[in-house]
Each structure stands twice: as structure tokens, then as C-alpha cells.
Amino acid sequence: MSPAELRDLAIEIARESGELARRRRAEGVSLAATKSSLADIVTEADREVEALIRARLAAERPDDGFLGEESGTGAGTSGITWVVDPIDGTVNYASGIPLYAVSIAAVEGEDPDRWTPLAGAVHSPVVGEMFSAARAEGAFVDGTRLRIAEPGPAGALLATGFGYDPSTHVGDLATVGRVMPIARDLRRGGSAATDLAYVAAGRLDGYFERGLQPWDFAAGALLVTEAGGRFIRPEGADVVRRLNLAGSAELVTELERRILHQP
């Protein structure tokens, strides 16, 4: 399959699984009110959506590998791995905030530092947007081609995220302090895949966050690069919680300098 065909498959499965996630959330609210907790419903929905994606991929692409947030890895023989976050933005999903996404990417290779992203889809089922990209074919939201933005004279509209471990918050806030001098404003949307899609779309100028997992960024990173931007994960001193940066080449260089190299 060509990257464009892999993308079309990712789109099809993301649409189907996004609909399942949306439906389960709606049903789960009433279910949680009577018998089980909302946290259980969310965990169940996460697993069920990933199981659907995995089963659909296994049927269509039996020789490919799989790396998913919920069900882990499955080795393949084709050299292609599908990297999947069934519900990126789980806290939003649990809290009834519509900003969550299904993220599906096809990559060549297994190591996130070395793999070549081939195709990706990030689907917001409540908002109703499908972001997609295929290697060397550009990035799109529905039918419209995406192009990253350059910050205007008022500064960069940036987004970030914070890890779920409270012990990391002080350090992450210090990072925010380092970039605010060049920011027009800062968003914390709650879904890394959506943040990256919005950078690709030029809605946000840039994004920085430590500690993402491969399934959080695999599809979104391809959206950014196919929209003319740059996505990097510089080493820095904190090798456990690697920094992730996205935006125009110039902005990414400036964010990296401020966060990692400014005394």
C-alpha cells in the first residue's frame, strides 16, 4: 500500500472508532449514574476503541506491527507498525470536555527516534474534524490543505501540556516561564494529538510538552511536518521526560534555545 492508501485506511478506521468513543461516552454517563463509576466507563471505552482499531487493522493489514496505548505491542513482518492512541485526551473525555481525539499512525520502523512516519489520522469525533496526512502528500483537515503559521508581531500562540504526575508540575511551570516572553498567549487543551493537529492547521503557532508517549505524537508529528513545520524531540538533560517541540523551523529553534539552552 502507498502512504496515501495507508492514510485512507487510517481515516476510515479513525472515523469508525471515533464514533464508537463518542457513543460510549454518551451511554456511559447514564450507566455510571446507576451502576459503575465514570472512571470505569472511560477505561472500558479506551480498551474497546483500541480493540476495534486493532481488529480492523489485523483484518486489513495482517502482517503489520501494532503499538497501542492500551494493549501494547504486537510484532509484524512487513516493516510497518501502526501506532495508536484510541482516546487521546482521556481526562477531557472523562470530564465531558469535547476536545479528545482518536490518533492512528502508520510508521516504518519501531524506534520512535528513527522511524519514518508514513501516514496518520487525528479525528475529533465531537468537533467533527478529520486531520490526515500521508508522507510527501501534504496534510489536510477534511478537504482543506494545512499550512503551519508563523508567529505575528504580538508573539506566538503556544500550547503545552503537563504530565499527570504532580511532582513534575513545578518543573513544567518553570518551562512555561521560559517561553512566555515570546508568547502572545498559552493554551492547555488536554490532547497532545489535537494540539499537534492545530499547529499543522496554523491555529496554534507552536507546541511544547515533556514526556509524551509515541502514540500521543506519532500521527500529529506527521501532520506538522507535512504542513511545512518541524517536530523534534531534543534530548536535553531530562532523558526520561523528553521534550517535544512543534511549529515553524524558526519557532522550534527558539523554543529549544529558551527551554534547554538558556542559562
Ligand code: IPD
Ligand atoms: C495525554 C494527552 C495530554 C497530554 C498528556 C498525554 P492521554 O494523553 O495527550 O494532552 O498532556 O501528556 O498523556 O493519556 O489522554 O491519551
